[in-house]
Each structure stands twice: as structure tokens, then as C-alpha cells.
Amino acid sequence: MIVVILSDFRLSTFDCIMKGALLVNLGSPKSPDAKDVKPYLDEFLMDKYVIDVPFLLRAFLVRGIILRKRPEKSAEAYKKIWWDEGSPLIVLSKRMFAKVNQQVDIPMALAMRYGQPSILSGLQELHDKGVTEVLLFPLYPQHAMASTVTIEVLAEELRKKHFPQMKFTNVPAFYNRPDYIRELANSIKKSLEFFEYDHLLFSYHGIPERHIRKTDVTKSHCKIDGSCCNTPSPAHEFCYRHQCYETTRQVVELLEIPEGKYSQTFQSRLAGDKWLEPYTDIEINKMPEKGIKKLAVVTPAFVADCLETLEEIAMEANHQFKLNGGEEFLAIPCLNDGDDWCKTVAGWINQWATAEIPV
Known part of the structure; x- marks a missing residue:
């Protein structure tokens, strides 16, 4: 009788595991106006993994010098490339996400390291769908402090604070796959x-x-x-x-x-x-x-x-x-939402979801 109870407990615990994936890209200002570019640049440049100097020095450089003139200059650059639908990075990431999402059988969410949609909102979306294991997928081929590391560190901080029962699997740099x-x-x-x-x-x-x-x-x-x-x-x-x-x-x-x-x-x-x-x-x-x-x-x-x-x-x-x-x-355009690229990403996610091979 005890064996049966234990067996049932193990089965129910296994059944409680639900996998999901969070795709994360860099992010973008809300608009190409300086008033929206400035807070975006502040979040980006105040990241200790981007400008890796002590906080007071970083604050002096960013808020005391760079943000005095940089938002207006960056806003002009963003205005040159802005699409009717919004930021090209966000639009293309959403298009890619939609295509990948159609080819996988687990819940997915899209997030940006800076700006919206945030990593917190992405994790919350997966949590609300019952996801307990998350494939954290930084959309960077090469590993770097200012890209993959800052995503992984922030995501882990948010997991501990808001979703302590959630488990992560980090997708490593795929530069040579x-x-x-x-x-x-x-x-x-x-x-x-x-x-x-x-x-x-x-x-x-x-x-x-x-x-x-x-x-x-x-x-x-x-x-x-x-x-x-x-x-x-x-x-x-x-x-x-x-x-x-x-x-x-x-x-x-x-x-x-x-x-x-x-x-x-x-x-x-x-x-x-x-x-x-x-x-x-x-x-x-x-x-x-x-x-x-x-x-x-x-x-x-x-x-x-x-x-x-x-x-x-x-x-x-x-x-x-x-x-x-x-x-x-x-x-030459980036891979963007190309069909073959989206199929490749979906394949990696499906391999992890079905435990065929490690990511």
C-alpha cells in the first residue's frame, strides 16, 4: 500500500511539470522621440554588465554626461529607421516569435532585456499558463557580458523574487551550431x-x-x-x-x-x-x-x-x-523572421521540450 502511494505521488509530481520557452532580445525605445529614448538609454547604459564600472562612476558618466545630449542624437537615428508598425527590432522579433510559436507545442513568451515587453512580464505570462520549467533563450549567437550574461542574471533575480518554484534551462551561445x-x-x-x-x-x-x-x-x-x-x-x-x-x-x-x-x-x-x-x-x-x-x-x-x-x-x-x-x-539583412531560421529555432525548442537532446 505504501509503495502505491509513493508511486502515485511521483506520478503526480511529474505531471505537474510544464515546460515553456522565453525568447529574449535586446529591446527598443517606445518611440523615436527623445522623451522615450532617454529612459531606454538610462536603463541600458546603467546596466552594470554594459558599462561595468562602480555605480557612482557609472551614474556620473551616464546621467551626468551621456544622457545630456545622447537622447536627442539617438532619437534622430531611430527616426530614420522607424517603421509604421513601430521599432524594427520589436516588429521583427514579434514576427519571428509568431512563426516559431506555430511550430512548437509548449507555451512561449517574448521579452526584451530593456524596455517592453519586459522579462518580468514574459515570465509572468508563462507562470500564468502553468509553466514550471523555462527554456531561457537569449537571441544572441555569441556569448557576451552585455547580452547573454545580463539577460541570465536579471532573469534569475526575477525568478528568485517572484517565481521561486520555477526552473531555468539556459540556451548557450549558438555561434557554431x-x-x-x-x-x-x-x-x-x-x-x-x-x-x-x-x-x-x-x-x-x-x-x-x-x-x-x-x-x-x-x-x-x-x-x-x-x-x-x-x-x-x-x-x-x-x-x-x-x-x-x-x-x-x-x-x-x-x-x-x-x-x-x-x-x-x-x-x-x-x-x-x-x-x-x-x-x-x-x-x-x-x-x-x-x-x-x-x-x-x-x-x-x-x-x-x-x-x-x-x-x-x-x-x-x-x-x-x-x-x-x-x-x-x-x-545583408539579418536572419529576422525567415522561414528556415524560424524552423531551426522551433526545432531547438522542440528538442528540449521532448528531452530528445540537451539544448
């Missing part, structure tokens, strides 16, 4: 089908060099020289720089792009610190004098087009390239 590499390569190939390029540039979002050293689990491997990213090490599991170069290497190999016809750079830096080099804007401006007249640029640090891809690359970099003698410029 064969199906991701395939989708990225196919996307590039499709974009280049009718564009005879002289050079293909892989432009990744930049981060301060100190972030690389801070995420080095060995505390000694990452020297940011010409060899450490190519030397096997446990540090590579969390090294953004290595993961960017590895993404490029695998895509180039799959597409059979010859040496000399491609390169890699890092964009979007703040003044005052040493960021990963070479810098996208500087390298693009020098390309025409090197004979590169037809340039294609892909931005594999993002899965959805946003301010950094649509304004910084497709508009500003395009303008500067032609101003310096370039003739044709192609900004």
Missing part, C-alpha cells in the same frame, strides 16, 4: 546572388577589451593577440571575440569564400575605452583606396535588424563608403 551556420550562410548566399561584390565584411558589435578578460574562466588565456582565439582553451566557451571569429571562419568555409575577399571588424563603440579592433567604420572608409568598390556587409552578432544594422551600417556606413570612393554597397 551547424544549423545556425547553415542558415546564416544561406542567407548571405541568397543576398549575394545578384550582387557581384569585391569584398564581404563581417561586422560584429564591439565590446570593451576588458569584457573579454573578465569572462576568461582560465584568467590567463585571453590576451587579445593574434593567437589566443585560435588556440584551444576552455575560455572559448565564454569568449565573445573567439566566437565571432569562429562564426566567420565556419561561414566562409561553407561558402568557399577565398582568402582576401572577406574580413572581420567590430562596430558601435563608446569613447574612452579600448574596444575590440579593427573598427568597422575606419576599415570601411579605407576600402575604396584599396580597390574595393563593391562592398557587402553582414552583421552576425544580431538575429534581427535594428538601429545598429539599419542606421549604422545600411545608412551611415553606406554613405561613408561612397563618400570615400566606393561605388556599390549592400547591407
Whole structure:
């Protein structure tokens, strides 16, 4: 009799487990007006994983200096790319979410690290549907403090405070997963089908060099020289720089792009610190004098087009390239809500949901 009771208890406990997934992207201001851009920038730049200095210094830099003029300048940039439906990043993320949601059998929610919909609202939505196990899915191919880490840390803080019975499984960086590499390569190939390029540039979002050293689990491997990213090490599991170069290497190999016809750079830096080099804007401006007249640029640090891809690359970099003698410029779209990419993401979620293989 006791055995039967225990068996029934185990069965009911198992039945109480419900899996769900939370997709998380960066976020966007509510509107392209400075009044909405300012609080968004405050939330973003005051994140200790973005500007990783002591709080008082960070507050002085952000609220005492940067937010005095930056909101107006950023608002003008957002106005250039804003769609009738809203922020391109939010719109594209919602479109992707809708397609993925149709292909999975577990509850899902969409959230942004900054702005709305928030991670808290996403977790609450899943909780209200009875979800007890959450697949936390940062929509970043490469691991970095200012992207994956800040999402995981905030989500865990919210879980402990509001949903202590909930359990997380974190999706690791997928920069080298064969199906991701395939989708990225196919996307590039499709974009280049009718564009005879002289050079293909892989432009990744930049981060301060100190972030690389801070995420080095060995505390000694990452020297940011010409060899450490190519030397096997446990540090590579969390090294953004290595993961960017590895993404490029695998895509180039799959597409059979010859040496000399491609390169890699890092964009979007703040003044005052040493960021990963070479810098996208500087390298693009020098390309025409090197004979590169037809340039294609892909931005594999993002899965959805946003301010950094649509304004910084497709508009500003395009303008500067032609101003310096370039003739044709192609900004290759991100994966966005492409059918094959959405099918791939849904496949990863379904594999986890059915416990076929770990994420």
C-alpha cells in the first residue's frame, strides 16, 4: 500500500511539470522621440554588465554626461529607421516569435532585456499558463557580458523574487551550431546572388577589451593577440571575440569564400575605452583606396535588424563608403523572421521540450 502511494505521488509530481520557452532580445525605445529614448538609454547604459564600472562612476558618466545630449542624437537615428508598425527590432522579433510559436507545442513568451515587453512580464505570462520549467533563450549567437550574461542574471533575480518554484534551462551561445551556420550562410548566399561584390565584411558589435578578460574562466588565456582565439582553451566557451571569429571562419568555409575577399571588424563603440579592433567604420572608409568598390556587409552578432544594422551600417556606413570612393554597397539583412531560421529555432525548442537532446 505504501509503495502505491509513493508511486502515485511521483506520478503526480511529474505531471505537474510544464515546460515553456522565453525568447529574449535586446529591446527598443517606445518611440523615436527623445522623451522615450532617454529612459531606454538610462536603463541600458546603467546596466552594470554594459558599462561595468562602480555605480557612482557609472551614474556620473551616464546621467551626468551621456544622457545630456545622447537622447536627442539617438532619437534622430531611430527616426530614420522607424517603421509604421513601430521599432524594427520589436516588429521583427514579434514576427519571428509568431512563426516559431506555430511550430512548437509548449507555451512561449517574448521579452526584451530593456524596455517592453519586459522579462518580468514574459515570465509572468508563462507562470500564468502553468509553466514550471523555462527554456531561457537569449537571441544572441555569441556569448557576451552585455547580452547573454545580463539577460541570465536579471532573469534569475526575477525568478528568485517572484517565481521561486520555477526552473531555468539556459540556451548557450549558438555561434557554431551547424544549423545556425547553415542558415546564416544561406542567407548571405541568397543576398549575394545578384550582387557581384569585391569584398564581404563581417561586422560584429564591439565590446570593451576588458569584457573579454573578465569572462576568461582560465584568467590567463585571453590576451587579445593574434593567437589566443585560435588556440584551444576552455575560455572559448565564454569568449565573445573567439566566437565571432569562429562564426566567420565556419561561414566562409561553407561558402568557399577565398582568402582576401572577406574580413572581420567590430562596430558601435563608446569613447574612452579600448574596444575590440579593427573598427568597422575606419576599415570601411579605407576600402575604396584599396580597390574595393563593391562592398557587402553582414552583421552576425544580431538575429534581427535594428538601429545598429539599419542606421549604422545600411545608412551611415553606406554613405561613408561612397563618400570615400566606393561605388556599390549592400547591407545583408539579418536572419529576422525567415522561414528556415524560424524552423531551426522551433526545432531547438522542440528538442528540449521532448528531452530528445540537451539544448
